[in-house]
Amino acid sequence: MSSVSQSGTGLSGRRIGALVLGVVGLLLVILGIIYLTTAAGSLPSFIPGHINDSTGHHPLRIGVSLVIGLILLAAAWWLGFGGRKSGSASSE
Numbered sequence: 001m002s003s004v005s006q007s008g009t010g011l012s013g014r015r016i017g018a019l020v021l022g023v024v025g026l027l028l029v030i031l032g033i034i035y036l037t038t039a040a041g042s043l044p045s046f047i048p049g050h051i052n053d054s055t056g057h058h059p060l061r062i063g064v065s066l067v068i069g070l071i072l073l074a075a076a077w078w079l080g081f082g083g084r085k086s087g088s089a090s091s092e
Contacts, residue, residue, distance in 0.1 A: 018080035025072030032066035 034047060041054040049058050 014079055018076045021072045021076035021079060025069045025076060028065045028069030028072065030069075032062050032069060035062045035065060 031047070034043070035049070035058050038057075039055050040049055040051040040058055043050045049061055
């Protein structure tokens with residue numbers, strides 16, 4: 001009975017990890033889109049990078065936030081769905 005509870009705990013831990021990675025990745029992708037569509041002088045105060053009277057964008061921040069966000073989303077997908085294939089293959 002203890003092995004059942006341990007395997008259930010591991011599965012829920014993977015799901016929680018996937019959820020956290022997915023949320024952070026989604027927030028970074030949204031941040032990258034905000035950087036892409038909003039000039040540096042018009043950024044909201046809670047987003048770093050505001051430059052007074054600037055009409056330019058932050059290309060480095062756009063790229064970094066989008067790339068890291070997509071990597072985290074891929075890691076969340078892999079963590080959430082990666083173990084499911086091996087579990088179903090061993091039961092067949």
